[in-house]
Amino acid sequence: MLDLGDLNVFAKVVETESLTNAGRLLGLPKSTVSRRLSRLEEHLGVQLLHRGTRVVTVTGEGRLFFEYCLRVIGVIRDGERALQCDPAHPQGVVRVAIPYVLGQSLIGPLLAEFLEIYPDLRLVSVLSDDPVGRLRDGFDVALTVGPLIDSGLIAVKLGVTGCGAFSAPGYLERKGAPQSHVELPRFDLLAADTLERRQKWTLQKDDHQVTVEFTPKLVSNDLILLRDAALAGSGIANLPAFLCKQALATGGIVEVLPGWRTSDIGFFALFADPKGVPIRVRTLIDFLVERLRPRLSWDIN
Numbered sequence: 001m002l003d004l005g006d007l008n009v010f011a012k013v014v015e016t017e018s019l020t021n022a023g024r025l026l027g028l029p030k031s032t033v034s035r036r037l038s039r040l041e042e043h044l045g046v047q048l049l050h051r052g053t054r055v056v057t058v059t060g061e062g063r064l065f066f067e068y069c070l071r072v073i074g075v076i077r078d079g080e081r082a083l084q085c086d087p088a089h090p091q092g093v094v095r096v097a098i099p100y101v102l103g104q105s106l107i108g109p110l111l112a113e114f115l116e117i118y119p120d121l122r123l124v125s126v127l128s129d130d131p132v133g134r135l136r137d138g139f140d141v142a143l144t145v146g147p148l149i150d151s152g153l154i155a156v157k158l159g160v161t162g163c164g165a166f167s168a169p170g171y172l173e174r175k176g177a178p179q180s181h182v183e184l185p186r187f188d189l190l191a192a193d194t195l196e197r198r199q200k201w202t203l204q205k206d207d208h209q210v211t212v213e214f215t216p217k218l219v220s221n222d223l224i225l226l227r228d229a230a231l232a233g234s235g236i237a238n239l240p241a242f243l244c245k246q247a248l249a250t251g252g253i254v255e256v257l258p259g260w261r262t263s264d265i266g267f268f269a270l271f272a273d274p275k276g277v278p279i280r281v282r283t284l285i286d287f288l289v290e291r292l293r294p295r296l297s298w299d300i301n
Helices: 004-016 019-026 030-044 060-082 100-117 131-137 169-175 181-186 223-231 241-250 279-296
Strands: 049-051 056-058 092-098 121-127 141-145 154-167 189-192 199-205 208-214 218-220 236-240 254-271
Touching: 004 019, 004 030, 004 049, 004 056, 004 060, 019 030, 030 049, 056 060, 092 100, 092 131, 092 279, 100 121, 100 141, 100 223, 100 241, 100 279, 121 279, 131 141, 131 254, 141 279, 154 169, 154 223, 154 241, 154 279, 169 254, 181 208, 181 254, 189 199, 189 223, 218 223, 223 236, 223 241, 236 241, 236 254, 241 279, 254 279
Parallel strands: 092 121, 092 141, 189 218, 189 236
Antiparallel strands: 049 056, 141 254, 154 236, 154 254, 199 208, 199 254
C-alpha cells in the first residue's frame, strides 16, 4: 500500500527540483528523502525521477504520477480545512510573508491585537525582500506593495495610501520652501530607487498634472530610511502618508506643496488558490483589511 508521506515527499521534490530543498521544507534529512523516493519507485515498479548532481528532473511516468499525487494531497488538505471551518473559532498556524516597509511600520503593531482576538491561532511572520517568493516555500499568504505584477496569484486589496512630498521644518527654514513644482529641482530631493539616475515625480492636484525631473541628493529603496532622512533635514522626500502621520502630528515633518500628490500606492495580500484559502488565512486577511484602511489614510486620528 502506498504511503501518503512518500507521496508528499515525491511531490515536494518535483516542485523544488532538489532532494536537499525538499528535505529542508519537510524537515527531513536528504538521506530520508532519497530512501522514501526509492521505496516509492520500487513499489510502483517505475523510475519517477532522474537524480542529477545539481538538479532533479521528472520522467514521463513521474510527471503523470505527480498530477495524481497533487489530487490526493489536495483532497487531504481539504479534509484538514473542513475541520477548521468554524469562522468564529479559527484554529491552526498562519504563515505570512511581509515586506520590510509594512512589517516595521504597519503590520507588526497589529499582530498582537490579532492574536488576542483569535487565541486559537498561531502566526509565523517573516520579513522578506521577496515575500511572493515565500509562497513557494509553503507560506500561506504574502503581503505586497503595489503595483501588482502578473504573477498568476490571487490578490486581495488591503487598502490604499496617498503619497506626497515631505520635509523637516528646519530644512525649509534653511533652504526656503518651494512655492511651485517648477522650483523643486533646485532643492535636495530624496528618491526611492535602487539606481543612481535621473528621477521623475508626477504630481497631481485636482485636474492638473505636472512632471518634475531631477537628479536626487539621496537614493534608497528603503522608504523608512528616506523618511528618517527627511526628518533629519536632508531634503524633500516623496513618501506614503502612513509613514509620515506620526511626524505630521508632532510637527517633526510638514507637507511640501500641500495638495499636490503623487500616485496612490496599493497594498495587497497574495495567495495561490482562491478555492483553497482556509478559514485561518481568510481571518487574517479580513482583519488586515479592516484595520489597515484607516491607518493608510491621511487622517492623523
